[in-house]
Amino acid sequence: MTASAELSATSSVAQTPRRRRPGRRRSATVGALLLALLGLGAASVIHLEINFATVVHGYANAIGFIDRIWPPELPSGEEVVQQTGFTLATTLLATLLSVAISFPLAVWAAANTTRGTGFRLGSRGVIVAARAVPDIVLAILFVRLFGLGVVPGILAMGLHSVGMVGKLYADALEQVSDKPREALRSIGASRGQQLSTAILPQALPAFIAIGLHRFDINLRHSALLGFVGVTGIGFEMSKAFGALQFGLGIVWAVILLLLCLLSELLSAVVRRSLMRMTTSAEQRALRRLPALLRRRSFYAPAPVQLSTLPTADRPIFPAWSFDRARRIVYAAIAVAVVLWSLLRSGALDLSLSGGLRGFLTTLGLFWPPGTAGVAPDLLRALFVTLEIGLASMLIGALLAIPLGSLAARNVSGHRMIHTTFRGIVLLVRGIPELVLAILFVVIIGLGPVAGALALAIGSIGLLGKLVADSLEEVDHGPLEALNAVGASRTQIYFTAILPQAARAIIGATLYQLDVNIRYATLLGLVGGGGVGFYLLQASHTREYEVITWIVLAIFAVVFALEIFAMTIRRLLA
């Protein structure tokens, strides 16, 4: 081992003078590609006629809109509880379904736990395919199979989420230390034993955090699925807007917004407590409690000197403690919530076998892909979707890079500034894209401008966070050096911080473009322009082959984009 490491070290030393440095031509290529991308973004902004006048014009609309929704019609309390229950149950069960499917797939897909290359490629393929098919399309398929209700939502989001959860689970498995496993291997433990004792405990906190993250995302998507017939808040929203009861629709949108913010908050708390698990949680809990309770310490007996007892009398399971009791209570609550969701959603009553019988027949309706004789319209709409993606990327980056920079701890230097801007970024992140889109549709009117602006604002949430994180991760040495020289904050930002994070920010912007194009497709459903409108249209007129065509077309666009992004990443590396 060591010998080979040494050998490779010497050979790399020998190669250093010969290795080509990233030349001027290379950076010129990157520059040209990025300029071309920005140019396309600008052209899209101009072509879609996103300008100040449009927004000002929308101002009048907005006043008229407020007239129409005021006073808002309130749904009955009972109805709110019921629909919120449906939405939460659907989201929870979908997330659990995706976790259950993702776990074995991730074990096969991760390099350190896989059974072989065949398993690895197979499960990676399944994961990529799950991400490629939007949940809205799966929902259309399952609504056709099972009818309106929550079950299509559970299946659609559960299967689509595998694309993200499976990939992140596999990454988490690959990141665990191999040392405990090496020890178990030398003990003679089997594969399953190695997995459950050495690898799973290490990956578990990441698994839970990823699941919570996906729950947040699914909660937003669940509302969108309402527009194709998945019961819950989204369905009520689509009914209200369909019947031009804007006041009612907006109230549902606000309820959804509150739910999303609440869930984001809750998962942030759980994630933080998972991070802190490395130190004794019991001691911290003790420290938080009032001094009086601490003195009496009735709930935390003084540590018993176990060694004074003979071995045979010593406990062989952990003593009851505050921390352990709390963990068990949490676990019991979690189980109760899942059971409640199962009962609530009616997923148990449904005979899946009946639906599955029609599965192949229904799949047949989706194949082969077709254009139903409106190919020019579809292509034009696809082009508009691409324009929405590019325009929202450009405007989003222009908004998110300054905001994200101010949110980074090492840029502003003032606690007030970075916490305020972190708060803004987090708040925007909590707003579902659907709510933003509906808001812009009613202010600016139906069409691509509303979609593009909604996605541009939404970009602040994701891109702003990624920008802030990558700025905070830079090496602090150059900052200190410039500080010692007497450079101003702005000088330090442009000389020491931004250049170090530039590569990460470019990568994040390209990722945002990918996300925006995918979302641009979906927002067409609520009047955000582009090809998404035809998705809804096709499901109403039951021209399912058009849906397949659109999915494949979007996949081709996203795939081409991924190759473009890979080229840039390779040139930057």
Place this chain on the structure above:
Amino acid sequence: MTASERNASVISLDRVTKTFDKRIVGLRDVTFTVPPGEFCVLLGSSGAGKSTLLRHISGLHKPTSGKVSVLGTDVETARERTLRSLRRHIGFIFQQFNLVGQLSVLENVCSGALGRLRGPRLGLLAYSSRLRREALQHLDRVGLPDQAFQRADTLSGGQQQRVAIARALMQRPAILLADEPVASLDPDSAKMVMGLLQDIVREQRMTLVSSLHQLDLALSCADRIIGLQRGAIVLDTPACLMNADTVMEVYNNGSPEPMTLQAPTRLGSPG
């Protein structure tokens, strides 16, 4: 080697050579036998082939040529299943302890029994109370009776290595292999851990093969010292016949560059 000699040994290597990628030589014509109950130290600087040699004994590596026989099993021809059952009788102590930091100390010790259990285990309660009690006894033996229910990664390096020893004892091994067991520890912990290993193998009549690069520790606790240099044995002698000077002499003889063996214990970075 005669047949009687082979029977009297628990580990025997016969002209073992190992090359990696057909170029890098890991072991060069290594031949030695270890009788039962011997405390044998492999001495050498990093890259000398100590870890490679230990991995051959536990069947994690197979020789390119030559024969390795451990507890009557021919390692070079054995199938994976046979090797797994062989490994159940060989405890392995690692430089970095290789504990599962997220699990409790007791559960880490219990995992030493996995080789004789069937199926995966999730959580401490998945082990029978008999096993848990046995694990507690091993924790007593390594001097950590009060830490059973702490998370393993809250312990100091020396304590973690003692937990790893308890885990190895849980295997009820005939042979203990230790790969630089104290290289990540401070000098005091290092002495304590080596002393513990010495006592345990004497009590339980186990065979111990440990790699070390601290000469003084090797001299103070080993029965026998095998010196390795660039994959070949350059020294094989009872420890009581040697002192630091004689060992260094052998190493520096005929070697173009001076040895980097460390005579005094070094301050290792704790794990």
